[in-house]
Amino acid sequence: MGKTKVTFSGLNKIRKLTKRIFDKDIFTNRLVKEVGLFSQERVKAVTRTGYGVTNSKKKKLKRLSNSYKDMRRGAVKFRTVNGAVIPFQEPDERIQEVDKKFFEPDFSNLTFSGQLLESIKYTYNRAKHIFTIQPTGKRKKLPGESKTLTNKKVAEYVAKGGRPFLGIDKKGAKTIANMIKREIRAQLRKNNLKK
Protein backbone atom coordinates (compact mmCIF):
# COMPACT_ATOMS: atom_id res chain seq x y z
CA MET A 1 0.00 0.00 0.00
CA GLY A 2 2.15 2.82 -1.27
CA LYS A 3 -0.56 5.32 -2.01
CA THR A 4 -4.15 6.22 -1.41
CA LYS A 5 -6.71 7.33 -3.93
CA VAL A 6 -9.38 9.81 -3.01
CA THR A 7 -12.44 9.64 -5.22
CA PHE A 8 -15.82 11.22 -4.81
CA SER A 9 -18.36 8.53 -5.51
CA GLY A 10 -21.38 10.76 -4.89
CA LEU A 11 -20.11 13.31 -7.33
CA ASN A 12 -19.51 10.78 -10.07
CA LYS A 13 -23.23 10.89 -10.75
CA ILE A 14 -23.08 14.65 -11.28
CA ARG A 15 -20.01 14.24 -13.44
CA LYS A 16 -21.83 11.90 -15.79
CA LEU A 17 -24.73 14.31 -15.94
CA THR A 18 -22.78 17.44 -16.61
CA LYS A 19 -19.20 16.58 -17.35
CA ARG A 20 -18.30 20.00 -18.66
CA ILE A 21 -19.61 21.73 -15.56
CA PHE A 22 -17.81 19.28 -13.31
CA ASP A 23 -14.51 19.64 -15.15
CA LYS A 24 -14.38 23.35 -15.73
CA ASP A 25 -16.69 25.03 -13.27
CA ILE A 26 -16.48 22.92 -10.13
CA PHE A 27 -13.01 21.41 -10.07
CA THR A 28 -11.23 24.66 -10.70
CA ASN A 29 -7.48 24.86 -10.15
CA ARG A 30 -8.16 26.62 -6.86
CA LEU A 31 -10.38 23.81 -5.57
CA VAL A 32 -7.98 21.11 -6.75
CA LYS A 33 -5.20 22.80 -4.82
CA GLU A 34 -7.35 23.25 -1.72
CA VAL A 35 -8.55 19.63 -1.66
CA GLY A 36 -5.13 18.24 -2.57
CA LEU A 37 -3.23 20.17 0.07
CA PHE A 38 -5.84 19.44 2.72
CA SER A 39 -5.69 15.69 2.00
CA GLN A 40 -1.90 15.65 1.89
CA GLU A 41 -1.52 17.52 5.19
CA ARG A 42 -4.32 15.51 6.80
CA VAL A 43 -2.49 12.23 6.19
CA LYS A 44 0.70 13.67 7.68
CA ALA A 45 -0.99 15.16 10.75
CA VAL A 46 -3.17 12.15 11.56
CA THR A 47 -0.14 9.84 11.32
CA ARG A 48 1.97 12.14 13.49
CA THR A 49 -0.66 11.92 16.21
CA GLY A 50 -0.22 8.13 16.20
CA TYR A 51 -3.13 7.04 14.03
CA GLY A 52 -3.43 5.16 10.79
CA VAL A 53 -6.44 4.96 8.51
CA THR A 54 -8.00 1.76 7.22
CA ASN A 55 -11.24 1.78 5.25
CA SER A 56 -11.80 5.45 6.19
CA LYS A 57 -11.56 4.60 9.89
CA LYS A 58 -8.93 6.11 12.16
CA LYS A 59 -7.13 3.48 14.19
CA LYS A 60 -4.20 3.75 16.60
CA LEU A 61 -0.98 2.61 14.97
CA LYS A 62 0.47 -0.67 16.18
CA ARG A 63 2.83 -0.19 19.14
CA LEU A 64 6.57 -0.28 18.71
CA SER A 65 8.49 -3.35 19.84
CA ASN A 66 10.59 -2.98 22.98
CA SER A 67 13.81 -3.61 21.08
CA TYR A 68 12.97 -0.92 18.53
CA LYS A 69 12.11 1.50 21.36
CA ASP A 70 15.56 0.79 22.84
CA MET A 71 17.12 1.65 19.51
CA ARG A 72 15.07 4.87 19.29
CA ARG A 73 16.18 5.84 22.78
CA GLY A 74 19.78 5.57 21.63
CA ALA A 75 20.54 2.58 23.85
CA VAL A 76 21.32 -0.08 21.28
CA LYS A 77 21.90 -0.64 17.63
CA PHE A 78 21.24 -3.68 15.56
CA ARG A 79 23.54 -5.18 12.98
CA THR A 80 22.94 -8.17 10.78
CA VAL A 81 25.88 -10.51 11.14
CA ASN A 82 25.85 -13.65 9.00
CA GLY A 83 22.09 -13.36 8.55
CA ALA A 84 21.35 -12.95 12.28
CA VAL A 85 20.24 -9.67 13.86
CA ILE A 86 22.62 -8.86 16.72
CA PRO A 87 22.06 -5.99 19.18
CA PHE A 88 25.05 -3.86 20.24
CA GLN A 89 25.00 -1.75 23.38
CA GLU A 90 25.82 1.50 21.64
CA PRO A 91 23.73 4.25 20.06
CA ASP A 92 22.63 3.82 16.48
CA GLU A 93 24.25 6.55 14.37
CA ARG A 94 20.89 7.35 12.80
CA ILE A 95 19.68 8.74 16.12
CA GLN A 96 21.45 11.99 15.23
CA GLU A 97 19.02 12.50 12.38
CA VAL A 98 15.67 12.26 14.18
CA ASP A 99 12.88 14.68 13.40
CA LYS A 100 13.00 16.70 16.62
CA LYS A 101 9.56 18.18 16.14
CA PHE A 102 7.53 14.98 16.00
CA PHE A 103 9.82 12.15 17.14
CA GLU A 104 9.24 10.46 20.51
CA PRO A 105 11.23 7.28 21.17
CA ASP A 106 8.31 5.26 22.57
CA PHE A 107 5.55 6.64 20.39
CA SER A 108 4.42 4.88 17.24
CA ASN A 109 3.80 7.59 14.66
CA LEU A 110 5.97 6.53 11.73
CA THR A 111 8.40 9.28 12.54
CA PHE A 112 12.10 8.78 12.96
CA SER A 113 13.94 10.98 10.50
CA GLY A 114 10.58 12.35 9.36
CA GLN A 115 11.42 11.77 5.70
CA LEU A 116 8.54 9.41 4.96
CA LEU A 117 5.72 11.71 6.05
CA GLU A 118 7.44 14.84 4.82
CA SER A 119 7.64 13.36 1.31
CA ILE A 120 3.87 12.87 0.98
CA LYS A 121 2.43 14.80 -1.94
CA TYR A 122 -0.80 14.84 -3.86
CA THR A 123 -1.40 14.51 -7.57
CA TYR A 124 -4.69 14.98 -9.37
CA ASN A 125 -5.89 13.14 -12.43
CA ARG A 126 -8.26 15.56 -14.11
CA ALA A 127 -9.68 13.02 -16.55
CA LYS A 128 -10.70 10.58 -13.82
CA HIS A 129 -11.12 13.04 -10.94
CA ILE A 130 -8.84 11.09 -8.68
CA PHE A 131 -6.52 12.57 -6.11
CA THR A 132 -3.58 10.35 -5.28
CA ILE A 133 -1.78 10.91 -2.01
CA GLN A 134 1.54 9.14 -1.82
CA PRO A 135 5.11 9.35 -0.54
CA THR A 136 7.51 10.56 -3.17
CA GLY A 137 11.22 10.59 -3.92
CA LYS A 138 14.27 8.78 -2.68
CA ARG A 139 15.35 8.92 0.95
CA LYS A 140 18.36 10.78 2.17
CA LYS A 141 21.03 8.33 3.32
CA LEU A 142 21.29 8.32 7.12
CA PRO A 143 24.57 7.68 8.99
CA GLY A 144 25.43 3.99 8.95
CA GLU A 145 23.00 3.11 6.15
CA SER A 146 24.38 1.28 3.18
CA LYS A 147 21.47 1.63 0.78
CA THR A 148 18.71 4.11 0.19
CA LEU A 149 15.13 3.19 -0.50
CA THR A 150 12.36 5.21 -2.03
CA ASN A 151 9.80 6.64 0.38
CA LYS A 152 7.12 4.68 -1.44
CA LYS A 153 8.94 1.42 -0.66
CA VAL A 154 9.19 2.40 3.01
CA ALA A 155 5.44 3.14 3.06
CA GLU A 156 4.75 -0.30 1.61
CA TYR A 157 7.03 -1.85 4.21
CA VAL A 158 5.36 -0.17 7.20
CA ALA A 159 1.88 -0.96 5.87
CA LYS A 160 2.85 -4.61 5.45
CA GLY A 161 4.16 -4.54 8.99
CA GLY A 162 0.69 -3.66 10.27
CA ARG A 163 0.80 0.13 10.22
CA PRO A 164 -1.31 1.25 7.26
CA PHE A 165 -1.55 5.02 7.26
CA LEU A 166 -2.26 6.31 3.76
CA GLY A 167 -5.93 7.17 3.84
CA ILE A 168 -8.45 9.88 4.53
CA ASP A 169 -10.69 9.37 7.54
CA LYS A 170 -14.45 9.91 7.36
CA LYS A 171 -14.30 13.32 8.99
CA GLY A 172 -11.66 14.50 6.58
CA ALA A 173 -13.77 13.26 3.67
CA LYS A 174 -16.74 15.20 5.00
CA THR A 175 -14.69 18.37 5.23
CA ILE A 176 -13.56 17.82 1.64
CA ALA A 177 -17.18 17.32 0.55
CA ASN A 178 -18.00 20.69 2.11
CA MET A 179 -15.19 22.35 0.14
CA ILE A 180 -16.81 21.03 -3.04
CA LYS A 181 -20.27 22.14 -1.94
CA ARG A 182 -18.92 25.66 -1.39
CA GLU A 183 -17.54 25.72 -4.93
CA ILE A 184 -20.86 24.51 -6.38
CA ARG A 185 -22.71 27.26 -4.50
CA ALA A 186 -20.23 29.85 -5.75
CA GLN A 187 -20.88 28.64 -9.29
CA LEU A 188 -24.63 28.88 -8.74
CA ARG A 189 -24.19 32.53 -7.89
CA LYS A 190 -21.90 33.21 -10.83
CA ASN A 191 -24.37 31.55 -13.13
CA ASN A 192 -27.20 33.67 -11.77
CA LEU A 193 -25.28 36.86 -12.46
CA LYS A 194 -24.55 35.79 -16.04
CA LYS A 195 -28.24 35.42 -16.97
Place this chain on the structure above:
Amino acid sequence: MSAPTFKKTKVQQKINLKEEFGVDVSDRPDLAEALGQAIIDKMVTRTKASKGMQFSGNGAGREIDLSSKKYSKSYKDSREFKAFGKTNKVNLTLTGDMLGQIDITKLKGNSVTIGWDDAEENAKAHGHSTGKNGKVPKMKRPFFGVNKKELQGLKKEFKSDLNKVLKEEQTKKQKALTNNLLKALGALSDGKN
Protein backbone atom coordinates in the same frame (compact mmCIF):
# COMPACT_ATOMS: atom_id res chain seq x y z
CA MET B 1 -33.32 38.55 13.36
CA SER B 2 -33.16 35.35 15.35
CA ALA B 3 -30.06 34.61 17.39
CA PRO B 4 -28.50 31.16 17.23
CA THR B 5 -29.64 28.40 19.56
CA PHE B 6 -26.98 26.56 21.52
CA LYS B 7 -28.32 23.13 22.41
CA LYS B 8 -25.91 20.36 23.21
CA THR B 9 -27.28 18.31 20.35
CA LYS B 10 -27.98 21.20 18.00
CA VAL B 11 -26.13 24.43 17.58
CA GLN B 12 -27.80 26.33 14.77
CA GLN B 13 -29.02 29.66 13.45
CA LYS B 14 -32.19 30.03 11.46
CA ILE B 15 -32.27 33.05 9.16
CA ASN B 16 -35.22 34.36 7.21
CA LEU B 17 -33.66 35.56 3.97
CA LYS B 18 -36.70 37.61 2.93
CA GLU B 19 -36.64 39.54 6.19
CA GLU B 20 -32.91 40.12 6.15
CA PHE B 21 -32.37 40.82 2.46
CA GLY B 22 -35.75 42.26 1.54
CA VAL B 23 -36.27 39.91 -1.39
CA ASP B 24 -38.41 36.81 -1.71
CA VAL B 25 -36.06 34.02 -2.76
CA SER B 26 -38.50 31.19 -2.14
CA ASP B 27 -38.45 30.13 -5.81
CA ARG B 28 -34.78 30.89 -6.19
CA PRO B 29 -33.03 28.04 -4.34
CA ASP B 30 -29.82 28.86 -6.24
CA LEU B 31 -29.64 32.29 -4.67
CA ALA B 32 -30.74 30.99 -1.29
CA GLU B 33 -27.92 28.42 -1.41
CA ALA B 34 -25.41 31.12 -2.36
CA LEU B 35 -26.61 33.39 0.45
CA GLY B 36 -26.44 30.53 2.94
CA GLN B 37 -22.89 29.78 1.90
CA ALA B 38 -21.95 33.45 2.15
CA ILE B 39 -23.27 33.49 5.73
CA ILE B 40 -21.15 30.43 6.54
CA ASP B 41 -18.08 31.99 4.90
CA LYS B 42 -18.60 35.15 6.95
CA MET B 43 -18.53 33.17 10.22
CA VAL B 44 -15.54 31.08 9.21
CA THR B 45 -13.46 33.98 7.92
CA ARG B 46 -14.16 36.01 11.04
CA THR B 47 -13.31 33.11 13.37
CA LYS B 48 -10.09 32.37 11.52
CA ALA B 49 -9.15 36.01 12.10
CA SER B 50 -9.54 35.46 15.88
CA LYS B 51 -12.85 37.28 16.08
CA GLY B 52 -15.78 35.66 17.84
CA MET B 53 -19.45 36.54 18.24
CA GLN B 54 -21.20 36.99 21.56
CA PHE B 55 -25.00 37.04 21.61
CA SER B 56 -26.81 38.72 24.47
CA GLY B 57 -30.19 37.83 25.95
CA ASN B 58 -32.10 40.08 23.53
CA GLY B 59 -30.53 38.29 20.55
CA ALA B 60 -28.12 41.03 19.52
CA GLY B 61 -24.68 39.84 18.49
CA ARG B 62 -21.46 41.65 19.32
CA GLU B 63 -18.08 40.90 17.76
CA ILE B 64 -15.48 39.93 20.34
CA ASP B 65 -11.74 39.39 20.30
CA LEU B 66 -10.80 35.75 20.73
CA SER B 67 -7.07 36.36 20.97
CA SER B 68 -7.31 37.37 24.62
CA LYS B 69 -8.51 33.85 25.48
CA LYS B 70 -5.19 32.17 24.97
CA TYR B 71 -4.69 28.44 24.61
CA SER B 72 -3.63 26.52 27.71
CA LYS B 73 -0.08 25.24 28.07
CA SER B 74 -1.22 21.61 28.12
CA TYR B 75 -3.08 22.11 24.83
CA LYS B 76 -0.08 23.80 23.27
CA ASP B 77 2.14 20.94 24.42
CA SER B 78 -0.19 18.30 23.00
CA ARG B 79 0.79 16.10 20.08
CA GLU B 80 -2.27 17.22 18.14
CA PHE B 81 -1.32 20.87 18.45
CA LYS B 82 2.11 20.18 16.98
CA ALA B 83 1.03 17.61 14.40
CA PHE B 84 -1.62 19.85 12.86
CA GLY B 85 0.86 22.73 12.73
CA LYS B 86 -1.20 24.95 14.98
CA THR B 87 0.13 28.29 16.13
CA ASN B 88 -0.74 30.42 19.17
CA LYS B 89 -3.34 32.26 17.10
CA VAL B 90 -6.75 31.57 18.63
CA ASN B 91 -8.79 30.66 15.57
CA LEU B 92 -10.61 27.50 16.69
CA THR B 93 -8.88 25.55 13.97
CA LEU B 94 -6.97 22.38 14.75
CA THR B 95 -8.04 19.72 12.25
CA GLY B 96 -10.23 22.23 10.43
CA ASP B 97 -13.25 19.92 10.69
CA MET B 98 -15.43 22.02 12.98
CA LEU B 99 -15.33 25.16 10.84
CA GLY B 100 -15.02 23.14 7.63
CA GLN B 101 -18.22 21.23 8.30
CA ILE B 102 -20.55 24.13 9.04
CA ASP B 103 -23.24 23.72 6.44
CA ILE B 104 -26.75 24.58 5.40
CA THR B 105 -28.70 21.97 7.35
CA LYS B 106 -32.12 23.06 6.09
CA LEU B 107 -33.35 25.23 3.27
CA LYS B 108 -37.04 25.78 2.86
CA GLY B 109 -38.59 28.74 1.10
CA ASN B 110 -36.97 31.84 2.51
CA SER B 111 -35.67 30.10 5.61
CA VAL B 112 -32.09 28.86 5.82
CA THR B 113 -30.67 26.99 8.81
CA ILE B 114 -26.93 26.92 9.40
CA GLY B 115 -25.29 24.37 11.67
CA TRP B 116 -23.74 20.89 11.72
CA ASP B 117 -25.11 17.48 10.91
CA ASP B 118 -22.19 15.82 12.68
CA ALA B 119 -22.75 15.20 16.39
CA GLU B 120 -19.09 15.50 17.36
CA GLU B 121 -18.52 18.79 15.57
CA ASN B 122 -21.80 20.07 17.01
CA ALA B 123 -20.58 19.15 20.50
CA LYS B 124 -17.31 20.98 19.92
CA ALA B 125 -19.18 24.08 18.80
CA HIS B 126 -21.48 23.84 21.80
CA GLY B 127 -18.49 23.63 24.11
CA HIS B 128 -16.79 26.63 22.53
CA SER B 129 -19.99 28.65 22.54
CA THR B 130 -21.11 27.93 26.08
CA GLY B 131 -17.94 26.83 27.86
CA LYS B 132 -20.00 23.98 29.26
CA ASN B 133 -18.51 21.04 27.46
CA GLY B 134 -15.96 19.53 29.79
CA LYS B 135 -14.87 17.00 27.19
CA VAL B 136 -13.42 19.41 24.68
CA PRO B 137 -12.90 23.10 25.46
CA LYS B 138 -13.10 24.40 28.98
CA MET B 139 -12.86 28.03 28.06
CA LYS B 140 -15.72 29.88 26.43
CA ARG B 141 -14.85 31.09 22.96
CA PRO B 142 -18.16 31.95 21.26
CA PHE B 143 -17.88 32.24 17.51
CA PHE B 144 -21.04 30.80 15.95
CA GLY B 145 -23.73 32.93 14.37
CA VAL B 146 -23.97 36.12 12.37
CA ASN B 147 -25.29 39.44 13.60
CA LYS B 148 -27.31 42.16 11.90
CA LYS B 149 -24.21 44.10 10.86
CA GLU B 150 -22.69 41.11 9.11
CA LEU B 151 -25.93 40.45 7.27
CA GLN B 152 -26.07 44.09 6.18
CA GLY B 153 -22.58 43.65 4.76
CA LEU B 154 -23.76 40.63 2.81
CA LYS B 155 -26.77 42.55 1.54
CA LYS B 156 -24.38 45.05 -0.04
CA GLU B 157 -22.23 42.27 -1.42
CA PHE B 158 -25.26 40.59 -3.03
CA LYS B 159 -26.85 43.85 -4.20
CA SER B 160 -26.78 43.04 -7.91
CA ASP B 161 -28.04 39.46 -7.37
CA LEU B 162 -30.89 40.68 -5.17
CA ASN B 163 -31.80 43.54 -7.51
CA LYS B 164 -32.03 41.07 -10.34
CA VAL B 165 -34.51 38.94 -8.41
CA LEU B 166 -36.46 42.07 -7.47
CA LYS B 167 -36.68 43.10 -11.11
CA GLU B 168 -37.79 39.61 -12.09
CA GLU B 169 -40.39 39.74 -9.34
CA GLN B 170 -41.62 43.10 -10.61
CA THR B 171 -41.73 41.84 -14.17
CA LYS B 172 -43.70 38.84 -12.96
CA LYS B 173 -46.11 41.15 -11.11
CA GLN B 174 -46.37 43.44 -14.14
CA LYS B 175 -47.07 40.48 -16.38
CA ALA B 176 -49.73 39.25 -13.98
CA LEU B 177 -51.27 42.73 -13.85
CA THR B 178 -51.20 43.02 -17.65
CA ASN B 179 -52.87 39.63 -17.94
CA ASN B 180 -55.54 40.63 -15.44
CA LEU B 181 -56.16 43.94 -17.18
CA LEU B 182 -56.46 42.15 -20.50
CA LYS B 183 -58.84 39.67 -18.92
CA ALA B 184 -60.90 42.56 -17.52
CA LEU B 185 -61.00 44.18 -20.95
CA GLY B 186 -62.01 40.87 -22.43
CA ALA B 187 -64.78 40.46 -19.89
CA LEU B 188 -66.11 43.96 -20.58
CA SER B 189 -65.96 43.38 -24.30
CA ASP B 190 -67.79 40.10 -23.88
CA GLY B 191 -70.45 41.92 -21.87
CA LYS B 192 -70.88 44.49 -24.69
CA ASN B 193 -71.29 41.84 -27.27
